[in-house]
Amino acid sequence: MSINQSTIKKLYGLSAGRCNICKRVLIEEDVQIGEMAHVIAKNPGGPRGADNLANDNRYENLILLCSIDHTIVDSKPNDYPVSRLHQIKNDHEAYVFNRLSNNRGYFEDLLALNTLFKYIPILELRGMAMELPSRISNRFEAKDMFDNFIRGNPHLYPFKDRQLDRKWCSVISNMEILDCWILGSINGLNLITISDMYNSDPIPQPCYNIYVNDERGYMALNKRYLSPEQIDYVSTEVHRIVQDFIYSHTDLVHYIRNNFNEIEW
Template identity: 35%
Template sequence: MGISNPEIKKLYGLAAGRCSICKLNVFDNEVHIGEMAHIIAKSSGGARGNEEIVRNRNSYENLILLCANHHTEVDQNPSYYTVERLHKIKSEHESTVASHFESPNERVGDISFLKLFMRFVPFTQLRYFTEHLPVSVNLKLCTVGDMFEAGLVDNPHLYPLNDTNLQAHFHLFIEGYYELWNIISGFTNVDGRQQANFSQADDRGYLHMERRYLPYEKVKKLNESLDIKKSNFISAYSALIDFIRRNYKEVDLGSYEPYKI
């Protein structure tokens, strides 16, 4: 039994005839380049084919509209494109499509927030700033919190974000940032005195852990905490980048403009 016409119409309609990953129009110069990919393969030997499924494998719920290139990528890399990830990509894409028509003004507000944030935060460099943790960190990482808090004061109407998926990603990102930065900017109790965890910035703009003034056990504990918080932050940061790239192509992630006096 093949895919029924009602299922095909629903899939193409809710996806607006575009690849759920790259947003490419699946009709190129009157040539149909779209493919209805199975999230769980039709046969057990296919990609993700051994996963359990309640509905018919040819049902809308088990299909995702993709371009030919991404269909190949999804099926050749099932360890990355898991059932859960594909359902999430599909849901986010369909929500983005709906937002253009159901709440265009809300989408405009979200885009304004993102553009302002990217303009004043060196967003594409954040992984680089944290690369040498737990030993050192670039002071520019703090622009994330500074600009976020300034935005809440200057443009309180733009946050929380209207797109629930975008808000979830951004919340995890900003929460991960604060958990990491609170350790970097925090203090450790050493024999009744409060010792800063990191030094003041050097002439290159780097803060270094105050290993000279912290006992070995304290340094070890800080290292462990920083490794965990850094991993969580980078994971949330990467997920936010992927989401924005897929769903908010109007936003230039590299639009940062250094403040000039």
């Protein structure tokens, strides 16, 4: 009795057309080079043979292999007992299934990133951060947009890709620190430095109108009201958090470029 068509389709389908041992693709230029090996031999005298299970062509008794592994498995039945072959087959089919499941995660992350990048000018954030503290772009508000995105798309965040998630969190937390400084400097009466952010002591030299609107949608540092020493001091301090932000931003963009080819920036 030959192997029936539905069994062949099931075996090839669940194995993704690959050898269960070496993972080699078993179709080359339209030629099918796979072999459906018997776990328990067709003949009682064959490898792992058993009188009562001769000629068992059911799916459960078959494993898809390349010709090389088929030869090895059948010539070394002691190294490849029934239990080991079943284990190899189960592991391979689970491997195929998990790869497809992870692909679903990949497409969810891709959708999340493409949605986010419609609203967040991710590549421009680097240039905006480098202009601090001289100018603040009114488009430097990715943190708020990100919070809105999470509220509207709870199924897309956290990202399924853990590395992506970690790198994204790092950018957002560095951005929060920058946001905190920007808000303090624009809305406060005093020039906010990094140490001020973490220190509730009164700031010695109050000054007003630290930032003024310019005509191109930016807040510009109002240098007429600040001494050169104050400007230097703030620049030095802000430089540190800007560097942290740029480092994490570069890391994230690099990772996305390498791992999400279909991204629409």
